[in-house]
Amino acid sequence: MLRDITLGQYYQTDSILHKLDPRIKLIGTFWFIVALFLVKNFIGYAVALLFLAACIKLSHVPFKFIVKGMKSILILLLITMVFNLVLTPGRELAHLGPIKVTYEGLTIAAKMAIRLTMLIIGSSILTLTTTPSNLTDGMEKLFAPLKVFKVPVHEVAMMMSIALRFIPILLEETDKIMKAQMARAADFESGNLIQRAKSLGALLEPLFLSAFQRALDLAMAMEARCYRGGEGRTKMKPLVYAHRDYAARAIIYLFVIATVVLGRMNIGL
Numbered sequence: 001m002l003r004d005i006t007l008g009q010y011y012q013t014d015s016i017l018h019k020l021d022p023r024i025k026l027i028g029t030f031w032f033i034v035a036l037f038l039v040k041n042f043i044g045y046a047v048a049l050l051f052l053a054a055c056i057k058l059s060h061v062p063f064k065f066i067v068k069g070m071k072s073i074l075i076l077l078l079i080t081m082v083f084n085l086v087l088t089p090g091r092e093l094a095h096l097g098p099i100k101v102t103y104e105g106l107t108i109a110a111k112m113a114i115r116l117t118m119l120i121i122g123s124s125i126l127t128l129t130t131t132p133s134n135l136t137d138g139m140e141k142l143f144a145p146l147k148v149f150k151v152p153v154h155e156v157a158m159m160m161s162i163a164l165r166f167i168p169i170l171l172e173e174t175d176k177i178m179k180a181q182m183a184r185a186a187d188f189e190s191g192n193l194i195q196r197a198k199s200l201g202a203l204l205e206p207l208f209l210s211a212f213q214r215a216l217d218l219a220m221a222m223e224a225r226c227y228r229g230g231e232g233r234t235k236m237k238p239l240v241y242a243h244r245d246y247a248a249r250a251i252i253y254l255f256v257i258a259t260v261v262l263g264r265m266n267i268g269l
Helices: 002-011 022-038 042-059 063-087 103-128 132-142 144-149 153-183 193-199 201-224 243-263
Strands: 092-096 099-102
Touching: 022 042, 022 103, 022 132, 022 243, 042 103, 042 243, 063 099, 063 103, 092 103, 099 103, 132 144, 132 153, 144 153, 153 201, 193 201
Parallel strands: none
Antiparallel strands: 092 099
């Protein structure tokens, strides 16, 4: 996910999804995830898959780039599937010694794999078609009603924006420090797990010092420019709904209704 956020701005095109208001994309992603967890049969997953395929097509983002985000959770996904296959009681399909594979376990494992895969791909589409600044602006607008309860919405959005912008800087800093330490005979690849963890100390210490120094410099720069929070501040590019945003919201709600209704029907799938 972090990789998508840092690289999302390089995949901006004139696609329909790029032009949508970030609030609509955030709402759509939220309801897409909710719909996935409410579905109980494969018909609902098929509807969600068609909707996801349409979003990928409209995003103009290469599919092979989207699925790269799956590598980070592939091991976790496989472990989860195996545990569901062998630990779920039910009708036995096959067995190998004490290990039994059941029909119910196979069904649950398949549904979980489909759900997690579509969830990650759907979230990747959001981050790959929205710049970090638009993403935080959209979240600030969405959570603006919380100001009634004295929640510092602008400050939270500002912290998120700064954190997202620092991700590529910290990644670059990590790469530089690692290369410098390797030039000094540091070894980050060989040895057992404990030895590798100890060798990371030569990387983490200068990285933390650099991060704190950058944070201090940024705080001083903001104070020098008289930053005093969100009270009275305006936007250079305010978010305004267009006709396509209202149409997209209607499509999202129709998708959620269709997915939940079809996905919860008792049709044996």
